[in-house]
Amino acid sequence: DAGVIQSPRHEVTEMGQEVTLRCKPISGHNSLFWYRQTMMRGLELLIYFNNNVPIDDSGMPEDRFSAKMPNASFSTLKIQPSEPRDSAVYFCASRWTGTSTDTQYFGPGTRLTVL
Amino acid sequence: AQSVAQPEDQVNVAEGNPLTVKCTYSVSGNPYLFWYVQYPNRGLQFLLKYITGDNLVKGSYGFEAEFNKSQTSFHLKKPSALVSDSALYFCAVSGANSGYSTLTFGKGTMLLVSP
Numbered sequence: 001d002a003g004v005i006q007s008p009r010h011e012v013t014e015m016g017q018e019v020t021l022r023c024k025p026i027s028g029h030n031s032l033f034w035y036r037q038t039m040m041r042g043l044e045l046l047i048y049f050n051n052n053v054p055i056d057d058s059g060m061p062e063d064r065f066s067a068k069m070p071n072a073s074f075s076t077l078k079i080q081p082s083e084p085r086d087s088a089v090y091f092c093a094s095r096w097t098g099t100s101t102d103t104q105y106f107g108p109g110t111r112l113t114v115l
Numbered sequence: 116a117q118s119v120a121q122p123e124d125q126v127n128v129a130e131g132n133p134l135t136v137k138c139t140y141s142v143s144g145n146p147y148l149f150w151y152v153q154y155p156n157r158g159l160q161f162l163l164k165y166i167t168g169d170n171l172v173k174g175s176y177g178f179e180a181e182f183n184k185s186q187t188s189f190h191l192k193k194p195s196a197l198v199s200d201s202a203l204y205f206c207a208v209s210g211a212n213s214g215y216s217t218l219t220f221g222k223g224t225m226l227l228v229s230p
Contacts (some may be wrong), residue, residue, distance in 0.1 A: 043220040045218070048217060091159070104161075104218060106158035106159040109157075
């Protein structure tokens with residue numbers, strides 16, 4: 001299996017621009033998670049989906065952030081407009097929730113720099 | 116709410132010596148506990164988990180962890196450290212509050228193994 005796939009791996013953009021991060025979960029997994037990692041705040045859960053439906057988005061920082069999962073094999077995290085404080089590494093993770101004990105598997109991350 | 120504390124920002128150990136990376140948790144109900152490792156510019160890799168049963172859990176790369184309910188701890192251990200073990204280690208917990216759906220991560224502990 002290819003694992004969780006994220007693109008792009010690196011993104012540099014200017015303040016005010018729209019940024020779209022993409023994630024392809026592991027085939028057969030039905031839960032997907034978006035995290036943000038910064039030095040100051042560590043690893044934070046932004047939102048998670050179960051069977052393509054957003055379950056908890058309480059970690060999304062503000063309305064500039066939005067996430068979608070149009071099908072079981074694809075999700076996007078969009079920031080519009082972007083700000084320098086959004087600079088971070090964004091991870092996607094997936095798992096199969098056949099039982100609650102299943103493990104989350106992480107993608108390689110997208111390093112976002114907003115100038 | 117569920118939380119994890121990793122009291123040490125960094126642990127230094129000489130190659131060949133035993134290592135311990137500490138983790139304590141707070142959660143409602145019985146905890147599900149996880150350890151992940153992150154190498155530079157990589158995503159988080161799953162090492163091991165405790166769900167139920169034997170308090171000593173064995174995982175990848177010779178790592179093990181001991182669940183101690185009375186001390187609410189889940190310390191990561193390895194009998195003999197390798198230089199290649201140098202990385203950032205995260206402890207995570209899932210509990211009844213989240214329906215065992217989401218993980219809360221600690222801030223991470225940097226492990227440095229010297230030759």
